Amino acid sequence: MNNILDFTHIEARTFFLKEESYCNFDLPPYFTFRDLLDKVSQTIEGHDIEEFKNVDPNSGKPQRPFPSDLENVNHLLLINKDGKYDWRPLQLIHPALYVALVHIITKKDNWNLIIERFERFQENSKIRCQSIPVETETELSDKATSVINWWQKIEQSSLELALQYEYILHTDISDCYCSIYTHSIPWALHEKSFAKNPNNRSMDHVGNAIDKYLRDMSYGQTNGIPQGSVLMDFLAEMILGYADLELSNRIADAKIEDYEILRYRDDYRIFANNPQDAEEIAKFLTEILIDLGMRLNAQKTMVSNNVIRDSIKPDKLFWNSGKKGAKGLQAHLLLIHQLAEKFPNSGSLIKALDKYLGRIQKLEETNENIRILISILIDIAFKNPRTYPIVCAILSKFLSLIDEEAEREAILNHIATRFSRIPNTGFIKIWLQRVTLKIDRAIEYDEKLCQRVNENSIKIWNSDWLNDDLNSIVDSASLIDERVIDEMEPIIDPDEIQMFDY
16 A cells, blocks of 8 residues: 555546545445546646636626635535434535645645654654555445554554553544644644744635635534545544644653554554553643644543553454354344444444345345345434445345335335424435336435436536636536446445445
């Protein structure tokens, strides 16, 4: 795998403009952003995005609305995390803003400055960031490569550190992306004192330009950055790297030497032989994050003197130790349901469902009650939105085992009614459309991305701030690959949703 900090500015631009980097959450494979990103990039190459805004015919200057005046510049998908009140916002960033920001970041001088700052962030070898985006060198996706990277650099390294340390403190940041203060980007790249000087507010400073683009994407707000792209993961690493640097200085001032810290984005593992040292480091981290608009999650902060046990995620320990041989499909699914109840949205839950899909993949008939299996399956999905793609793959297989079309339609109606009880269900509708697309493409869903599958005139982003030329490119680009749809089967192939072949 290749760490993007080793890339040239040209390689970095190519990486960030990949559609897998633009959208790193799971959509059905017929959605494509490749041509759109290429066309926008070719159009704005060598130009400032200001040249493509609506202009006053008299003055020739950009006129309102600016992107920061518009609430729905990006396309938002709210993912329900618990079936109730906890939400995670995912966004497809407006392509013109996304591409323009990539172009600015990957200008040669700007990219060199960013690399120099990351070298500064990482000077302390006792604080190791393991979440810098990587690009695969194999047939695996970048996302799958990142998962392997986490396992090697976080879990396995933690087990190895048990040889040196008696205590481990786990903590993470509450709602990290939603809490990030955009003005802290210039602090991270140019130092806080420099960025706060009124004489240094020019957009020629890359930190200021990034700050402005983030506010343009977020209705002018200075709190929060969009989630759902590798580019935003990288911007988060700028701020968290700056926090690492500040933390290193505070630890040095306190003369604490016997420690190591592993960080994977907003998750921290602090190792020490004195629990008071670990607590003191966590206190420093709390104070630093508050200044950046963030805070630690008190509910997920804990100190343990069993480094081996607590280096492995509890959902993984639970599933590995509690798995029993389940002969029946229902018994097997009920075991997975127990895992979902105890550890919702966990990695072990996804892996368990993946293996269940593998079990039923070649099934041609069963004596078990399919309606009951679907009922259990949908209950898992209801409170675990991370499972939507794999659940819909399993659902498509179960539906194929039902002969009566009327019964299939009734089940799908029941599923739609169940999910209608919670608001903002666009993400599950996208995947339910994948289930029904080869059965009846005319079935309607009230999510814009679903509507775009059948009608290219549906607007995904608000481009009212753009001139006609670039507006037309964004609105008319084909986001649906009909060749993929033609080749798909009604049963979702595991290759469509699985990162690994279990």
